[in-house]
Amino acid sequence: MSSTLPLNTSPPAESPAVDLSFVFPCLNEEATLGSCIQRVKDSLAGSEIRHEIVVADNGSTDRSREIASSMGCRVVPVAARGYGAALRGGIEASHAEYVMFADSDSTYLYEDAAALYKAAKDGNADMAIASRMTGSIEPGAMPWLHRWAGTPVLTTLINWLFHGKLSDCNSGFRCIRKSAFKEWQIRSNGMEFASELLIKALKAGARTVEISSGLRKGPEGRVAHLRTWRDGMRHLLFIFSEKPRLFELLGFMTVLLTTLMQITAFCTGPVSIAGVFHIFDLHSEALLLLAGIIGAQFYLFSCMLFLQSSDRRLKITQKLIHLDEGVLFFSLLLTLCACAALAGYIGIRWSLSGFVNLNLARDLLFWFHPLAISISFCVGLLGLHVLKKAQR
Structure with missing residues (x-):
């Protein structure tokens, strides 16, 4: 493992008064993390939303942690591996009533952060989702199989089985009320975290809202953490396990x-x-x-x-x-x-x-x-x- 600069990862003695904590799950994202952080900052800068940015580091061996620290973010090490584990660690370490999260791969429309928070706050919602499917998806941003088969099928299945009205069950850009998140007792460590979060919320009768967002094409050469068939089956198994x-x-x-x-x-x-x-x-x-x-x-x-x-x-x-x-x-x-x-x-x-x-x-x-x-x-x-x- 490469040497890293000392980072202050422990919370301050007194938590800062913030309205929103933005969590980025991170595993070797030095190529894109900085731009993602900056776009979130730009989105929230023109608002009166007091916020913090938390980077939940899942064992990066590149410069991701140094980049996050240099940009004023709080870095939270998460030992348990997996997308869900990283997000749970970051959410647990957050200080705000509302916690927003998105992947740090530069594909989401991070400039929608303020609008997503406003939708959750004004609607008194337990969860707000930035839907890719109702927004603009750049050519090549989402594989054909994901866009026209995987996500629509899983979304329809969740809506049918759990009485939802969702358009994008796999969106990784969401804003949740932290107190509600604790009540849902989310346990998934992998990509199925996204399905568990929705299903537990629907079963609990939580208020959920959506805004139209979209998806950008990721940088060339980046290897996605998502594995289509393995993670798709994990989503499917979790959906079935709840019914x-x-x-x-x-x-x-x-x-x-x-x-x-x-x-x-x-x-x-x-x-x-x-x-x-x-x-x-x-x-x-x-x-x-x-x-x-x-x-x-x-x-x-x-x-x-x-x-x-x-x-x-x-x-x-x-x-x-x-x-x-x-x-x-x-x-x-x-x-x-x-x-x-x-x-x-x-x-x-x-x-x-x-x-x-x-x-x-x-x-x-x-x-x-x-x-x-x-x-x-x-x-x-x-x-x-x-x-x-x-x-x-």
Whole structure:
């Protein structure tokens, strides 16, 4: 690590009276940090907003910290790595009622800082967001996949699941009320911090406002910290983790409906509708089996999510999560015995036929359905109970 000048990173004995703390998360941003700081200063200079600028340094080995210190900013070292960790460290160290933050990569319209603060203050909002999607985005500033797929899909998903009215869930330029931020108990260390902040705010019924902003193209040659597929999946996983009820109902209804249809197919045999559509043949039963297994996995996924959620759940879900270990043991044992019995039956029928082709597909698909779902549930509940013990 390169040598650095001594920095005064500890807060003064008495916190300065400021209206706004602007936090920059920073990891080796010497090429752009200075211009970002200056543009924020220029935006706030013409207003009566008393402010401080905090640089949450996440272990920079370049001159980022010296640049920040030389421009009058307070540098706060944050040991835990990650975008979210840096922001949480900077927000916790801030002194103002409202805390604003933006990336230090020179892509956001930092001149909108005063307008963003005014929108939050005048609207008595817990969070104000500078939306890139409703503003002007320079050519090349945002990858096509992010602009037309990633951000719109995630924003729509959050709005639908958590009753929001947002236009840009991934904007990293926001202003929040610090007291509300503490109540939301944000824990993410990575890029999913952005989604967690929105979802926790929406679930808490917080007042959120937006202003139109935009995005500039970053400097040539800069390697972005964001990794599209990894960080996109992290956002998606966090969104899902906050909505276990969705997977509970989807999985439960899928298992129930496919099982009922499988029974119907076994009882009626192939059915022709208007002489055009033919259902409940072997292919239909195979698809019903596949759908039933998928439904069981979604349902078990919801059970695991409920381990860290207090959301309302079905009574059967509550009973399965707290199923007696003895009952679980005998359920697994009986299911395995049933699988062995079915395998034995197939072996006997095969030997009686002289070890030639069997015509048992319809019967086997019918019995495979409950056995496959049962074994999925039993093994899934084993994992669930291990996780529950580990949490304790």
